[in-house]
Each structure stands twice: as C-alpha cells, then as structure tokens.
Amino acid sequence: MxxxxxxxxxxxxxxxxxxxxxxxxxxxxxxxxxxxxxxxxxxxxxxxxxxxxxxxxxxxxxxxxxxxxxxxxxxxxxxxxxxxxxxxxxxxxxxxxxxxxxxxxxxxxxCPDCRRESRTVQRRLRRYSDLFAKNEPSRKELMFLVDDGTYLLAHGVLKNLSNLGSVKNRAMKDISEYPGIACLAEAIKAARHVQSEA
Ligand SMILES: [Zn+2]
Structure with a gap:
C-alpha cells in the first residue's frame, strides 16, 4: 500500500x-x-x-x-x-x-456514511416490525409503515412482498390520499420484476 x-x-x-x-x-x-x-x-x-x-x-x-x-x-x-x-x-x-x-x-x-445508513436501517426495521404487528395502527403509523416498507425494500432488507402488499392495501383503505403509497407500489412492482428474473 x-x-x-x-x-x-x-x-x-x-x-x-x-x-x-x-x-x-x-x-x-x-x-x-x-x-x-x-x-x-x-x-x-x-x-x-x-x-x-x-x-x-x-x-x-x-x-x-x-x-x-x-x-x-x-x-x-x-x-x-x-x-x-x-x-x-x-x-x-x-x-x-x-x-x-x-x-x-x-x-x-x-465508512461513516455506511455506518449511519445501517443504523437507520436498524431503526426503521424495528419500527416497521412493531407497527406491522399492530392491529389498528393510527394514520400516522400507517404512513410510517408505508415509508419504512419502501425504504427497507429498496435497501434489500425486506423480501416478503406479500407482507408489503398487505401494508399497501391497508394504507389504500385508510389513508388513500397519502402520496407515499405510490412509491411503495412502485418499489413492490420493481422488486417483483427482479424476483421473477432471478
Ligand atoms: Zn461505506
């Protein structure tokens, strides 16, 4: 070196x-x-x-x-x-x-960037898991679920697309006006495509 x-x-x-x-x-x-x-x-x-x-x-x-x-x-x-x-x-x-x-x-x-990112992933994964298990999440919590799901899917942390699909459906029912749902739907579509290619 x-x-x-x-x-x-x-x-x-x-x-x-x-x-x-x-x-x-x-x-x-x-x-x-x-x-x-x-x-x-x-x-x-x-x-x-x-x-x-x-x-x-x-x-x-x-x-x-x-x-x-x-x-x-x-x-x-x-x-x-x-x-x-x-x-x-x-x-x-x-x-x-x-x-x-x-x-x-x-x-x-x-590096510091990657360490920060992995801390963020851990924090959002904990929140996602907690909220996913809730029977009646509030509107705010549903928004977190949608955003965390999108983020964690994009980072390769979540792989179960049917769970994410159920989050999307819950959100469409209760907070249909939330723009984050479209991002989640896109991310799921892209991931399905990748999984079908594999
Ligand atoms: Zn790095």
Whole structure:
C-alpha cells in the first residue's frame, strides 16, 4: 500500500467525511515514530498511518486480553461495503476503547456514511416490525409503515412482498390520499420484476 501525503489527500477531498472529525488527518502535536506506532499495536501492521496524529492511550481504561493499544493514530481504511477510503480517527479510537470500552481488537470496517445508513436501517426495521404487528395502527403509523416498507425494500432488507402488499392495501383503505403509497407500489412492482428474473 503506498502512503500518500496527508496534504495531497485532503486537498483532493477523497475521504468520506466523519460528522465529528471531518475528512482530513488531525495533527495532535504528539511525536511518536511510525515504527513505534506499529510496534504499539500489532493490528496496525498493514494500515496507512498518519503519525503526526498519534495520541498516547490510557491502557488502564482498555478492555484487552494480552496486548493493549499503546497509541491511537489516524489510520486510512477502505470501506468494506462501498469501498471508499475513510479515516478511522485517533480520537474516535480513544472514544471506542476507553469510553465505550470496546474490546481493543475491534476494528472499524465501514465508512461513516455506511455506518449511519445501517443504523437507520436498524431503526426503521424495528419500527416497521412493531407497527406491522399492530392491529389498528393510527394514520400516522400507517404512513410510517408505508415509508419504512419502501425504504427497507429498496435497501434489500425486506423480501416478503406479500407482507408489503398487505401494508399497501391497508394504507389504500385508510389513508388513500397519502402520496407515499405510490412509491411503495412502485418499489413492490420493481422488486417483483427482479424476483421473477432471478
Ligand atoms: Zn461505506
């Protein structure tokens, strides 16, 4: 893996931005050599690092079995889902391993965008499942069911088209004026087409 200088990398704006830490390495003022950083945690072996961002870890707050992380350092990653590059920030690592106390071997494999999207999917799936089970959803809840169903179908999370069809029919009966129904109907039609091709 070739290491690009942080400067050229940031000026081209090629990293997926993090909502709190941005999209460029954050120099810390702490001077630790790249060799020491790599010796400080075996897992950093293959990563591109930005040594000027290093932070000294408080290993007493970490959750580890044999080897703690001695340092945190901004590391360049490639998202496992969308394959775009992003930075796993030293400050974020400190938050993960000292505040949240994730096990020190936990790795960050998805970019901030994909992590946010999967949180949204989980949240909407929970709401959809709760409302789907309700006998008499309110008008507002029916709208959520329609919109969540459309979203989750588009993200490949829901596959049962007859359940979604029943949501659509319920909505047509009770909130027929709601424009979201047309989107759901379209999404179901497209998914049927894909399933019949498969
Ligand atoms: Zn991604």
């Amino acid at each position: 070739s290491r690009k200088s942080p400067k050229s990398a940031t000026s081209s704006g090629q990293y997926v931005p993090h909502p709190r830490y941005g999209s460029s390495p954050r120099p810390s003022g702490v001077k630790i050599s790249e060799t020491d950083l790599r010796l400080g945690f075996w897992r950093l072996h293959g990563d591109t690092l930005f040594p000027e961002t290093a932070l000294i870890a408080d290993t007493s707050k970490q959750n580890f079995s044999i080897y703690p992380r001695k340092y945190y350092v901004d590391a360049l990653r490639s998202c496992r889902r969308c394959h775009r590059p992003f930075i796993f920030f030293a400050k974020e690592q400190r938050y993960w391993f000292e505040t949240l106390r994730f096990f020190v071997d936990a790795d960050c494999v998805h």
